[in-house]
Amino acid sequence: MNLNQIHNVYFIGIGGIGMSNLARYFRNLGKQVSGYDKTPSILTTELIESGISIHFEDSIDLIPKDFYLDNTLVIITPAVPKTHSEWNFFVERNYQIKKRAEVLGLITKDTFCFAVAGTHGKTTTSGILGHLLYESGADVTAFIGGIVENYNSNLIGSGSTVTVVEADEFDRSFLHLHPNIACITSMDADHLDIYGTSEAIEASFIEFASKIEDKNNLFITKELPLEGITCAVNEAAVYKAFNVRVGNGSYVFDVQTPTEIIRDLHFGLPGRHNLMNALMAIAMANLFGTPTDAIAKGIASFKGIKRRFSYQIKTDRKVYIDDYAHHPTEINAVHQAVSELYPNQKVLAVFQPHLFSRTRDFVDDFAKSLSAFDEVVLLDIYPARELPMEGVNAQWLMSKMTNNHKKIVSKEDLIPTILASGATVIVTIGAGDIGELVPIIKKAIHESI
Incomplete structure (x- = not known):
């Protein structure tokens, strides 16, 4: 599928945190966007205010007639039941129907992609990374699984050559992506309704890691059974955060990279887990070539994610x-x-x-x-x-x-x-x-x- 040939994008489940940032993305590209969701929310209100037509009743009659054309892409969320009448309407007429993960796969195939994987920390890490890249002037779009306080949005930027995405392990979605640089923050057991065992989820992360051929482009925590560039707080690693102290309600710390020490970084998010999230984002931005002063400025100005502490x-x-x-x-x-x-x-x-x-x-x-x-x-x-x-x-x-x-x-x-x-x-x-x-x-x- 060539996304350039798509004129209309219709979402079934448009109000989800992951679906809504795709809706914003396609709207930014000039596509005609519309969709259905079960219930109104703050996100659907914001999408409607941006000019996107949304309805809350499962009714074929409410699908805009403009979307009956061949150049319409239909994007569905896994939460939608198979009995959904609008979904069946598109299925019966052989429309191009994709899961959100498949669409992200298409987008990342044609861009330089940063993928942030892990059972915990994906949203904060990808939010920090998207902010660092955007603030440094990169031509980036970052798809975030939460509302970033700095932008009051789950989409950062409108660039066309660089993407930041959360590599979601749910339903093995991250295996659709085409990452150039990636990190894995954790591999704890979760989603056992999908995977069955902790061994199965670990195998899926290992398969995701195999997508990064050059392991110098894969960042990991030290305890993970993977080959990659190690990151750690107050421990020996290729990228190390150390000399951590608290001042005026913020963390202040230094980072050892392979080539330099970045001193006195200021970071306002509490919790040691957020220090590791910040370090992962710093490491990926550093590898990409983001200037040190831009990293320091971006880390200090990052305000966090709504509903994350x-x-x-x-x-x-x-x-x-x-x-x-x-x-x-x-x-x-x-x-x-x-x-x-x-x-x-x-x-x-x-x-x-x-x-x-x-x-x-x-x-x-x-x-x-x-x-x-x-x-x-x-x-x-x-x-x-x-x-x-x-x-x-x-x-x-x-x-x-x-x-x-x-x-x-x-x-x-x-x-x-x-x-x-x-x-x-x-x-x-x-x-x-x-x-x-x-x-x-x-x-x-x-x-x-």
Whole structure:
């Protein structure tokens, strides 16, 4: 398929974080873009305001007639059921229908592609890298799996020769990509509903790594069983962050590269995991030839990703942080960052588990991670694409936790529970619709201070 010959792009599931940045991309290219989604959201509102036609009812009659032409590409999300009438309309008429991952594969084939892989850290690392390249003047488009605070968007730039993409292991999507430079931040077990075993997911990452023929273009953490250029914080590695200290609420650190030491980099994102994300982005930008002063300036000015340790309230009396963490390792990272920043303060964690299968597969690890917090409030499991599983619920998870202060609440009772807690630091955690509650929680806490 030649994307240059495509005039119309129709999205089924246009409001997803990954689908919406593709919609923005094709709109920037001058294509006619339209689509369907199940429910309105902040993202769909922004797309509509940019001139994209979107409807929220599965109806063939609502597909714009302009999109009945041969030069229409249809892009679908894996979450759409096979019974979807609009999807079947296009299938029956032999339209060109692609998954999002396949379209990213087509885009990256014709550009110089940076691919960021790993069970954790993809969004922050790709956001930092996209920002560094864009700020240095590179002709880049970066597709980010979250809203980058600097741009209030999940798309950075509108370049045509360089791309930054998240190499998503879900559904083996990253095997469609054509990376020139890549990194792998982690290979923890996840998505076992797709892979079945941790060995299978590791094999998939190894297959992704094989796409980089020159291993000098593949950046890895030291513990991964792969050949590549090592990155580490306070340990010997080809790229090493060291002399880490905290000043004025930011990390300050030095980076050893193969040819120089970059001193006194300032970076505002909390948590040791974010230092590694920054180092991976710095290493890739450095290899690409980004000037050292541009790297230093870009790292200092990066504001972070919404829902990634995102401060909602930050006062002497109360702190409210929101984070997308939905895997035990990510919850551990949130706890590490909160503990480092707010030692000896009472922390309340509000967690919404994401997927029945993930809760089942990692229930003991979730229980251990959550038990580290002083107080935990659980919401019911967010099902996303799944049907309920017998015996897999929030009550089961809570029974395995060792905290003295833990409870399950409904969304209706959540705010009164938070306000009654007395915690000085509140963290909302999860990848489901808990993110939609954040503005309401923020308002209630703010009014109570």
